[in-house]
Amino acid sequence: MTTSKSLENSTPISYAPGRRTGTGSANVQSPRKTTTLPGTILGFRRVSLLSMITFTGQVPPFGHSASTASYSSLEDLRKAAERPIVVFPECTTSNGRGLLRFAKVFQTEVPVKKYQVFVMCVRYDPPTSLAPTLTLSIPSLLNPLPHLFSLAASLSPPAISIRLLAPSESPSSQLFVVSEIITDATFNDDQLAEVCAALVAQIGKMKRTGMGWEDKASFLEFYRGKRN
Template sequence: MARLALYILGFVEIQEEIVTKKRGKLHELPWRPRAGDIIVSNWSSWVDVLWLAYRFDPIFVMPVFEEPKLSTVNVDPSPASYRPGRSKGSGVPSPSRLQATTSRSAVKGFRQMSLFSMIWATGHTPDRLTSNSVSQLKKLRQSAERPVVVFPECTTSNGRGLLRFVDVFEGARVPTKELQVFIMCIRYDPPTPQRPSPSHPIASPSLNPLPHLFTLLSPLSLQPMSVRMLPPSESPSSDLFLASEVAVDLTMDSLSEVCAVLMARIGKMKGVRFGWEDKVAFLDFYWRRRK
C-alpha cells in the first residue's frame, strides 16, 4: 500500500545508492536491517515515512521530553562536516568556538508510533506529543520484531540541511557493540514552478498533511527522490570504526554526534545549530504573524 501511494504521488523511480568513501570497495553488502536494528534517518516529509514503511516495514519511535531548561553549550558556527584524521591539540577550544545559551530538553523516554501517527506528526514539534506509556529505547529495541526507525532531528526540516540532533542515544559507546546501526539520508530536488517540494517543515493547520498531499497531486508530474545509505562496513556498528576519524568533539551522546556527521557526509548536507526547541519559538512567531 505504501509503494502504491508513492507511485500515485509521482515517486515512480526512487534512486537508492550506497555511498562509500573508501576506495577500492566495488561491492558492498546490501542493506538488510533485522529485528531490533536501528535505522537512523533525516526527516523532511511524510513521504520519508511512507518510503521507510514500504522498504523496511519498521517500527517508528519518537522521544518524549522533559520540560526544557536553559543551558550554556559550546556552539561551533561552522556547519557539521566530515573531518578525516585524529584531533590534535591541547584541548583548548578554538577561537571560532562560541558559547551560546539555548533551551534544551532531556529525553524522558520513547513511545511507539503507528504509521498514520507518524504521518500526522510531520511538521509538528515533539512537544505536541504526550504519552502515558514511555519506554526506554533499549527495551523497545529488544522487544521489537522489526527494525526500529529513529529520527534524531525529532521534527521535519526543509530538506536543505540537518537540524541539530537530539541526544537520543545517550550513554551508547562508539563503536556500538550492543546494537546494529544503519544510517541513511533522503533527498529531494529543489521545487520548481511546475513541481512543488515534497518537504513539509510546517504542519497544516487542519487535517495535516492532507493539504500538502493535494499540492503534490495537483501538477501530475514525476517527483525525483534519492536515498543515500551508508555501507554497513562504515557504520558505527563496525568493529573497525574509529569515532575520532569522524567527529572531533564527542559529547555525552557520541553515537548521535557521529550519526550527524556521517549523515551530513553521505547526504552532502550541512548541519545547522537550529534544533526542534528553536523551531517551537519560530512556529509560535510564524502563526502569530499569519493571524
C-alpha cells in the same frame, strides 16, 4: 513518486570532510555554535500510523503533556522489537536543504556493540514551478492533507535520493575510530548521535545548520502567534 537513486551503497568515505579547495565551501564539520541549548528527549511512546502522519512537521512532545505521558526508552523498544527500528534523530522536519542538529536520543558510545547500525540519508529535490517539494516543514490545519493534495496535483512527479552508508563504515563496525569524527568532549554523552550526524552530512553532502527541533518549536510559536 519516483526515486532518482534507490538505496545505492556508498563508496568508502574519508573522515576529513570538505573539498580540498581552500574555501571551506563544502566543509561539513560539526558546527561550533548553536542557536539554542539542546532539549531533553524523555523517551518514546507508541502511536498509530495515522497519528504519525498527522504529526508530520510537528515538534516534541507532539501534542502530549511531558508530565503525564508514559514513555519507553529506545533500548527497551529495541529489545522488544522483532524487526529493525527506524530512528529520525532530528525529531522534526525541515525544508530539506540542510541538516538539523541531532537530538541525543541514543545515549550510546561508539563503536556500538549490542546491535547493528545502518546510516541512511534522504535528499529531496527543491520545489519547482511544475512540482512541489516532498518536504513538509510547516504543518497545516488539516495536516498533512493540503500537502498531499499539492503532491497529487503536481504536473511532474517529485524525486528523492537515498544513500546508504557501507556497513564497513558504520558506527557498529568494531574497526570504527570515533576520534576521527568526534574531537569535542561536549558530544561524549551521546557519541552515536553526533557520529551519525557527521556521517549523514558526509554521504548526503549536506550542510549542518546547528539548529535543532527546539529552534523550530520557537519559530512555530512565533508563526502561529502572528497568524492569530
